[in-house]
Amino acid sequence: MLAECRQFVLPGHNELHAEVTVIPTGELEVNIKENNNSLKADFDELYFYSAGKETELVCRDQLGAESVRWHLNLANDDARELAKLIESAEEEYETLMRDL
Template sequence: MLAEYRKFTLPGKAHLHASVKVIPTGELEVFIKEKHDELHADFDELCFYSCGRNTELICKEHAGQDKVRWHIDLANEDARELAKLIESAEEEFEILMRDL
């Protein structure tokens, strides 16, 4: 059970760079290099909303509430890759817990 790391260039004029860490215990960490922002979320706090060529990744305060803690825009392809990483991490963790 290892964390997965990816680097994405965020769409927009600023061309910000995000380092993303997907932790199989159900956590996501995002570091925006140029802003020195560290963003954290549990998988169940995340939502993906696609709009045109971009997808907005939103972290809500608690699952089911409307209060947004943070959000970033991703290219659709990057968002799909991240969603697959999260899904794989959840499956891996579930298998590990079943085996214990």
């Protein structure tokens, strides 16, 4: 069970790069290198909203569904890849817990 790391260029901000780490225990870490900005969320706090050529990744507070903690725009292909990584991590974690 290993964390998966990817680097994405943020659309509309060619100078900004998001380094994303998917941790199989149910966590996502995002580091925007140029801004030295770190974002964290649990998988169940994440929502993907697609619009045109971009997909917005939104982290909502679990207690208040309307409370947005942070959001990030990704290219559609990058968002799909990230969603697949999260799904794979969840499946891997469930399999591991079942086998224990």
